[in-house]
Amino acid sequence: MSHSHTHHHHRHSPVEGNRNRAFAIGIVLNTAFVVVEVVYGILADSMALLADAGHNLSDVLGLVLAWGAAWLAGRQATKYRTYGMRKTTILAALLNALILMVAIGGIGWESVRRLMDPAPVAGQTVIIVALIGTAINAATMMLFMAGQKEDLNIRGAFLHMAADAGVSLGVAVGGALILWTGWLWIDPILSLVIVLVIFMGTWGLFRESLNLSLDGVPSGIDPDDVKAHLEGMTGVEGVHHLHIWAMSTTENALTAHVVKPDPDDDDAFAQTIHDRMRREFGIGHVTIQWERDTRQCPDV
Template sequence: MGHDHSHSHGITASGTSTGKHRKRLVAVLAITLAVVVIQLIGALVSGSLALLADAGHMLSDAAGVFIALLAAWIATRPASDQRTYGYQRAEVLAALANALVLIVIAVLIFTEAIRRLGSTPEVHTDIMLAAAVLGAVANLISLLILRGAQKESLNVRGAYLEVLGDLLGSLAVIAAAIVIMITGYQAADTFASILIAFMILPRAWHLLRDVVDVLLEASPKGVDVKLIREHILAVDGVVSVHDIHIWTITSGMPVFSAHVVVEDAALGARGADRVLDKLVTCLGQHFDTEHCTFQLEPVTHAEHEARQHA
């Protein structure tokens, strides 16, 4: 006997976690693209590799935000017999693309910086400093826009982390410009670009790790399967539980399923409904999981079940 409970199986334009915050992402995208243009011009005029690195990083952020918005739109497409969860995983794939782009950008920046170490060109610090300050202000505004939404979506979180890295990168460029202005040490620009590359990689790795967890259908962070099992066993009439699975379809959408062995006396029409209602209420209240499926089994049938999972 199976039972599924969910308040809604349809996905609206704002149904996914990223979709709910698409206006924030659009605003950040517009700000980021404007600053990229200014920093690219500033880098070409000033000859600053650090400023070019910061512009390249921000361009990758803009591409990532665009991919996230596109994925949020794709995720609103309805489910079908071929894709029973619709296209909601598109958001996770977009986050994967973001992480890979960040890694590529970091490698390119580092390679160019190493090439420049032997012969650092002269940098015009006034243009470099002005463009970097503008970038820092824009990044700070973008952080404030995304701060309230970054805990709800992998894509919004990815954008938030990228903008945070951009802010740190802009600060590094500002510091390099000041050092060059005061001491004339031109290599400060190259070392700032290397620092930006090293700031990008850890953030890319953490995002990539989270995406891999979703794609491998690992249990969501903070979910204690042992505790869930204890709650299920505490329901009247439940004898045992096996084949527990809990995974994430996309950000903010955990899914749960389990085989629950129930006393034969509790499997009458009204009794089964009461057991299912208690199980669904338990998962919803204690573990914030509304989309759950239970297969109720009589004790006499339990011996036929192959227990190969949790």
């Protein structure tokens, strides 16, 4: 029985330099805005601005968390951490989702409380500061636009910024409508709508990151299709003990026992399997254990 293990070195998207720049710019801009919100929140005696400052601070922490995980994922493997620390990107995405859940829970609670007991909204200062926050968070969100499609960790940072931009815009729009109509219930209603929108995006992030943290099959990969593809290759009589999981938010791995009675060209055949798994399913780390007889390892 022989063992073949092939590797593919995955190139992260966005590239590391652009990713680091995006995180650095996002952290600096949002930290500066937190300070601005606190100062003007105190000057305008606005609890709305102070609460939004707290929400923005959680986003800064989320960016720091995602950046730290991306950096750790790039560290070399060691004798005791044979995969390195790639999985920190998955854990960071999960923690980011949990932080967002807590944040929208707090916003939702405060919105319900204000709906039952509407409070006067601060004046024009609140609207101006909220619009500045919307611009800053939208700009930061755009920095992660490309990478969030392929990297769950980057997606967590993207959703954080999108959520904050939505909250800030809601504060500004609500403030303007209230100043125009005098209807104090507009602010909490808008906040609840924003909470619902954020929750819908965050739930997907939470579910997917939780699945990957438990070594579930990454979304977009059908294990039945993978097995059928392997079994359909010339010379293969069976496939079992098939395992597919995520090593990080950008790298997937596969191990399988492949029944191939003919021992000729094992190495070349393993490379063929690797190339097809990478091309067809985005699985870059493939480990194949050859078997010559199904009776040697029953399918359990």
